[in-house]
Amino acid sequence: MRWGLLLLSRRALRQPYPFREMSTSALIIEQLNPLANEQDAKFNIATGNTSFKDFILAYPSGAYTGMRTVHRDSIVEFNTHMNRITNSVSQLFSKDKKAESVMSPFRDVKQFEAMAVPMLKKGLEAYYNTVDETTHSSHPFEAKVSIVVTYSSEKEAPLFAAHFSQLHSIPSDKRVKVDIEQESRKAPEVKDSQWVRDRSQLEEKKSSEINEVLLMDDHEQLYEGIASNFLAVKMVNDKAVVMCASLDHILLGSILKIVLTLCEKHHIDFEWTFPKLQDARDGKWVGCFITSTSRLLLPIETIYFHDERIEFKESAPIIEFLRSQVSKEIYNGAYKIL
Template sequence: MTSTLSKPTSRMYNIYGNTITLLTVYILVIIEQTNPLENSKNAIYSVTTGMTTFHEFILNYPRGAYTGMRTLERNAIVEFDAHLKRLTNSLALLKWDHKDDHINQAMASFKDPTELKGKLVPLLKKGLESFYEQINTEHETKVSVMIAYSFQEQKPRFAAHFTRLDPILQDRVKVRLEYRSRSTPEVKDSRWVRERADLEENKPKDVNEIVLIDSEDKIYEGMASNFLAVRRDEQGQPVVMCAGLEHVLLGTILRLVVDICEKYHITFDWNFPRLQDAREGKWEGCFITSTSRLLLPVETIYCSPNEKVEFKEHSEIIEFLRQQIVQELASTAYKIL
């Protein structure tokens, strides 16, 4: 039996007598542990369904740490250990607006990888089971985990958002450059979701990602992705370039790219890709990586309203990395169901 909840829903608005469709969203599930300081045996969960987008979900909570996961075969989480580490590290580095020993004590179990795993796995299990009960889909699932502290309620907030993951794009994509940077790139801070909201809202429909660049034409990362470029050295061997980790967040798929490059003896250069090199044709190509999109080659970079850099040819090394990423996913997955 096909569930109607699996169908996309468009939000309709009437503006001056004209009905306009602004966004297509899928029915989703949100799960929250309402007694977050308790262990999994005593955990109480609230489960709700609705049409809350990822951004709405994150912004509905106080400031905190978050991460975006994806399933494999609908029952396992890719790069689970990396996501666990990201959450604990981000919480440890977050500078709260208030300094209080009570906050540190309340958040202690979420900063410890072993204790967090003991809370997170049951939350994900309950969430995935509830999602599949509500939604009849063969697609993989995108899971966003949020850990925050509510000063109003004087307690942590611990929740996850489950939604259908669209099939991975097979075509190359377009990106647009934006002269902006993140203040704490090493932290997966929900404040960044709020700060980038205007970029999301104004992103052209044909653009897959907004990529951040500075006044010296050094390219950092995408709003929700890592950015990498490929050049050839003097011997004609491929070199993969990415901004250093003091400037960007180490995404889970970027981590896989680094491992694959090491495995196949492909040089990896932790230095900024520079726009001028792209303009001069020194790049073989470039690509973005993220949990939901995996590895997407870039066809066009929109530098400004009047300038763009296009990559006419497919890069063999980028296609190789793309294929290897798919093959490596299974080895990093942690079974939840």
């Protein structure tokens, strides 16, 4: 078996977990028979130190998504993640007739949700009981949850698994430094795990003080981060306008979706237009920020591009307002798993 895992049925998982390892940081659950009904489902479960990246790279390229818990029992923007997987599966396996047929249940949101929820429930229970050392503390951590859905041409069958690890809290006043690379991303609207492979070189190049790498084209138009969305704020007639590359160029992240909702709710102007690096140089931005599942909304302190450095002395009030609102909004509509 891929992970050298313990084979369990759903019924067996109700018993205490006997396979706790010392110094473990992650749990992986894989359904061995993804097309089986809930009563007949069988799982592999393993604890260890497998990172998200290594987890993704252990499988053939396929659809994936990264989620987070709130209150340790619910998933933020769960429907967004379910739609992301099904949309990606629809596009990734459409050219292979065998794969297209076998992967059919993973293209339907209702069918996929019916498969995903029971597996996430078992995985989250096992993670909290066997891995998470904060479970019985006064301030337990939230969990980062990643799902991969792909196809094995060797087995002519789907592969369906999830990875659970600790989601570290971020100080409410934290700002970050980012780097810029002139790179592009193919099919950004598809959450393809091949991107995890492609971005590895960019991740390895960045220094430890750099939180994110932004992608930019030859016209110095900024797209998104390698694992985040990127937004900038300019002032037009004394009114803040939030800018982001349009959705035909980027993937709509779950936290970006929340930002859109907040802008509409609070009558903040939003434009689907490329933020341009030259405008940052010319002081036309009051600030910029990134959004992602694990980091929520983080204002940017410094942008680096080659030997150039653009600094924002303080976080703009509009960005701090959005940050505080995002932190509250993630609880609204979260999907209860446990």
